[in-house]
Amino acid sequence: MVPPLVLDIDGTLTRASGGIDPRVFEALPAWDAPVVLATGKAFPYPVALCHFLHVPERVIAEHGGVVYVDDEVRVTVDPDRPRAAAEAFVDRGGDLGWGAADTVNRWRETEVAVSMDADEALLRAVAEEFGVDVVDTGYAYHLVTPEVEKGDGVRAAAEAVGYEPTDFVAVGDSENDVSTFEAVGESFAVANADDRARAAADHVTEGAHMDGTLEALASLR
Ligand SMILES: O=C(O)COP(=O)(O)O
Numbered sequence: 686m687v688p689p690l691v692l693d694i695d696g697t698l699t700r701a702s703g704g705i706d707p708r709v710f711e712a713l714p715a716w717d718a719p720v721v722l723a724t725g726k727a728f729p730y731p732v733a734l735c736h737f738l739h740v741p742e743r744v745i746a747e748h749g750g751v752v753y754v755d756d757e758v759r760v761t762v763d764p765d766r767p768r769a770a771a772e773a774f775v776d777r778g779g780d781l782g783w784g785a786a787d788t789v790n791r792w793r794e795t796e797v798a799v800s801m802d803a804d805e806a807l808l809r810a811v812a813e814e815f816g817v818d819v820v821d822t823g824y825a826y827h828l829v830t831p832e833v834e835k836g837d838g839v840r841a842a843a844e845a846v847g848y849e850p851t852d853f854v855a856v857g858d859s860e861n862d863v864s865t866f867e868a869v870g871e872s873f874a875v876a877n878a879d880d881r882a883r884a885a886a887d888h889v890t891e892g893a894h895m896d897g898t899l900e901a902l903a904s905l906r
């Protein structure tokens with residue numbers, strides 16, 4: 686019996702050069718227990734990944750701002766504060782960094798993502814003024830309402846699929862996975878993980894990115 690999984694996406698299911706590692710398409714559909722994707726990405730991205738993997742749509746998106754499991758969508762926080770902070774950041778000369786179409790935020794329901802190229806000092810100053818957190822995933826800064834965390838999503842998702850949160854094993858790579866690691870029974874940081882994820886995890890894999898994730902999964906079989 687393998688355990689249910691909570692998997693981060695960026696840095697965990699991806700290649701070093703970016704993009705989903707194609708081995709995900711073998712490993713996840715073959716996993717014989719529920720798999721929940723827990724990401725900072727906007728809601729449609731993990732849903733689309735589940736769709737194209739042809740696995741049940743079990744998703745924690747936007748750091749737990751949106752939880753979608755068992756045909757129920759829970760939007761756990763309103764986007765007003767992060768959006769007001771993002772507007773002020775742009776008014777003061779900041780650039781979210783995604784171009785005019787901004788598909789990164791277009792369907793985002795509860796927070797705002799900002800490119801790593803953005804003026805970090807200005808972003809942090811504005812965030813503080815508006816009382817929102819800045820989460821640095823290594824792939825983007827996210828303006829997030831305080832106390833919205835993937836870990837709360839993990840607890841809600843576990844209940845929806847009939848498991849205890851501590852039944853789950855998690856794999857992740859960044860500070861936005863720390864709350865996941867705290868919620869589950871066993872956690873792996875991949876070798877490319879940031880310091881906070883490494884410190885919070887029970888194990889750090891030798892391999893980086895998907896190599897590390899596959900190493901973790903192999904140890905669970
Ligand atoms: O969207 C991001 O910035 C990071 O996404 P992740 O949580 O899947 O790593």
Ligand SMILES: [Mg+2]
Pocket residue numbers: 693694695696697822857858859
């Ligand atoms: Mg990540």
